[in-house]
Amino acid sequence: MKNKGIVFFLIILAIVIVTVVTYDYYSSKPDELPANPYALDADPFARIDTSLIMFNESRDLAINFSEPSGMCFQDGKIFVVGDQKMQIIEPSGKLIKEVPFDQKPTCVFVSQKNIFIGFRKSVSVLNSDGLKIADWNTFSDSTVITSIAEKSEMVFVADAGKRIVRKFTLQGKPMGEIAGKSGNDQIHGFIIPSPYFELAVNPDGELWIVNPGKHSLENYTLNGELRTWWKATSVRVEGFSGCCNPAYFAFLPDGCFVTSEKGTIRVKIYKPSGEFLGIVAAPSKFKENSHAPDLAVDNQGNIYVLDMDRKMVRLFVRKEKR
Secondary structure: HHHHHHHHHHHHHHHHHHHHHHHHHHHHOOOOOOOOOOOOHHHHHHOHHHHHEOOOEEEEEEEOOOEEEEEEEEEEEEEEEEEOOEEEEEEEEEEEEEEEOOOOOOOEEOOOOOEEEEEOOEEEOOOOOEEEEEEEOOHHHOOEEEEEEEEEOOEOOOOOOOOOEEEEEOOOOOEEEOOOEOOOOEEEEEOOOOOOOOEEEEEOEEEEEEHHHOOEEEOOOOOOOEEEEEOOOOOOOOEOOOOOOOOOOEEOOOOOOOEEEOOOOEEEEEEOOEEEEEEEEEEHHOOOOOOEEEEEOOOOOOEEEEOOOOOOEEEEEEOOOO
16 A cells, blocks of 8 residues: 555656646747846837938948958048958949958958058058968967058057957067056956957047947057047947947048948937037947948048948938938
């Protein structure tokens, strides 16, 4: 009798366990789960007040790339890199030159004399005709090069993998690093959760570097000392949100910032001091779940947007004031 009681108890226990597991399985199916009360509805923040839009889209230039990765504007020409090549294009869309590489470039910067091509772990220097004159290979295995700029014969290379900016002479000699730290307790170095780490020199010759994990843009001396910064953390249109934004930035001739974001794709304008001014391109201009677009600006203040997903360069011109 005792053994029969144990068997009966075990049968009842097994039935209870099967019932609980079955209920849990069906109640946990994606279409049966209750709505997450803490989920952020991003739709309201993707809608833009049209009165904030300062630019009109003027022209789209199709580019022959499967995976475009970077762009800049210099001397009336657009330089686009991606796949395993660089294309030099007139603003009309006419192809001037194509330069092949043996690996995929990540970024491009063009100075008055040279073209700097960033790859994941190296930099190639080309002359104005697109002929290679040097390779810089003094990087580590964990390096991820994302941006290049030049000022006062010093070349700055953003290394997202090491979370530093490397400095070089024009001849490629290493000249130290900028780690993004200072004596201020609020500054903790560059926080880079994903490989978006941009830098540029403004019309006044000041070096600015994105600290994407802090949603800030920071101004450094050529020696790497922090001078000033501004920060805009918000899910609203006037700020940056997500893990790491802005993804790219450039400067207008008057020193205003042009920024682009990943996540909710927006291209925006900020004053040199960091106050939000308006919109260049709203999220509705881009495909859903698009890549953040790279940016370039010409001498007239026209903005070129590299749409990685539609494989085109999109030109935005300022609206005429009424």
